[in-house]
Amino acid sequence: DAGVIQSPRHEVTEMGQEVTLRCKLISGHNSLFWYRQTMMRGLELLIYFNNNVPIDDSGMPEDRFSAKMPNASFSTLKIQPSEPRDSAVYFCASTNPGAGGTQYFGPGTRLLVL
Amino acid sequence: GNSVTQMEGPVTLSEEAFLTINCTYTATGYPSLFWYVQYPGEGLQLLLKATKADDKGSNKGFEATYRKETTSFHLEKGSVQVSDSAVYFCALSSGGYQKVTFGTGTKLQVIP
Numbered sequence: 001d002a003g004v005i006q007s008p009r010h011e012v013t014e015m016g017q018e019v020t021l022r023c024k025l026i027s028g029h030n031s032l033f034w035y036r037q038t039m040m041r042g043l044e045l046l047i048y049f050n051n052n053v054p055i056d057d058s059g060m061p062e063d064r065f066s067a068k069m070p071n072a073s074f075s076t077l078k079i080q081p082s083e084p085r086d087s088a089v090y091f092c093a094s095t096n097p098g099a100g101g102t103q104y105f106g107p108g109t110r111l112l113v114l
Numbered sequence: 115g116n117s118v119t120q121m122e123g124p125v126t127l128s129e130e131a132f133l134t135i136n137c138t139y140t141a142t143g144y145p146s147l148f149w150y151v152q153y154p155g156e157g158l159q160l161l162l163k164a165t166k167a168d169d170k171g172s173n174k175g176f177e178a179t180y181r182k183e184t185t186s187f188h189l190e191k192g193s194v195q196v197s198d199s200a201v202y203f204c205a206l207s208s209g210g211y212q213k214v215t216f217g218t219g220t221k222l223q224v225i226p
Contacts, residue, residue, distance in 0.1 A: 004157075031212050042218050043158075043203070050211050091157050100165060101146040101207030103214055105157030 002026070004094050004106035012112045018080040021109045023092035025073050032075050033103060034067055035091045043091075049075065082113045116141045120204045120217035127224050133191040135220050137178075137204035140185065145208035147171075147180050147187040152201045152219070161189075161202070194224045 005024040013019055025032055033048040047057040052069040060067070064083070069075045079086055089110050093103040121136045139145065146165045150158040162171035167182035176191045187204060204217040 033213075043216050045213075048211065048213060055211055056213075093158075095212045097212065099212065100163070101212050101214065102148070102160050102163065103158075103212065105159065107157050 004092060004104055006090075006092055006106035006109050008109060009107065010110045010112075012114065013082055014114050015083055016081045017113075018078065019082045019086075019111060019113075021077040021079075021090050021092075021111070023075045023077070023094075023106060025075070025092075025094035026104055027073065029094035029096045029099075029104070030072065031095045032069060033093045033095075034075070034077050035093065036088045037091065037108075038088045046077070082111075084113045087111055087113050116145070116206060116208055116215040118204050118206055118215055118217035120202075120220055123201075123219070123221040125220060125222050127194055127222070129196055129224055129226050130193045131224075133189070133194045133198075133222070135189040135202055135204075135222070137187045137189065137217060138185050139187065139204070139206050141206055141208045141215075143208045145206040147178070148205040148207065148214070149176070149178055149187070149189050150203040150205060150216075152203065154200070158203060194222070196224045196226055198222060199224045 007022045034046040036044045046059045067077045089108045091108045093105045095103045117140045148163045149161040151161045152158045162173040164171040164180040170179045178189045201219045203219045207214045
């Protein structure tokens, strides 16, 4: 079975540009989590969804960040406008109740904002 | 609220040495406990888990026992290999929506 798929794997952009990160959940999973990882702050939960509905977005750092789940298998995380301090690795992870709490992570998108 | 505390890294060991990474937690209810591993350039992946008190999770020679009385879930391996070099995250899941609370991670470096 395919795991969680993220695209792009690497993104280099200039400050002020819009960035869209994409995530495809494992088939049959109904919960989706977006994380950000940096050396300084470690792993941070940004937002999570259950059955396409955002449950908690308290980790989203600013209004420049937004996330959507247009359908049950796909999610986007958008940063507009991007800033150098947004440079990080962004992970999504999916799960379902049958997984007993185990989350399945994608390979991550490494974002560099110049 | 829920929290996970794990030992600071980095931890540097020689090949075949014994490994312990300490983890304690605070949680409401009856959490499930996890160890995840992150290899360089990759996402986190589940290493082992335990869902109730006194359960022992094990995988790839790693073990951890769910100790409710000490609220701990220490990771151990009897003989580490260079290929075990990675960052290890202790975590717990409690309540609905399968939300997981992660520790800060412990970097392990194994030298030949």
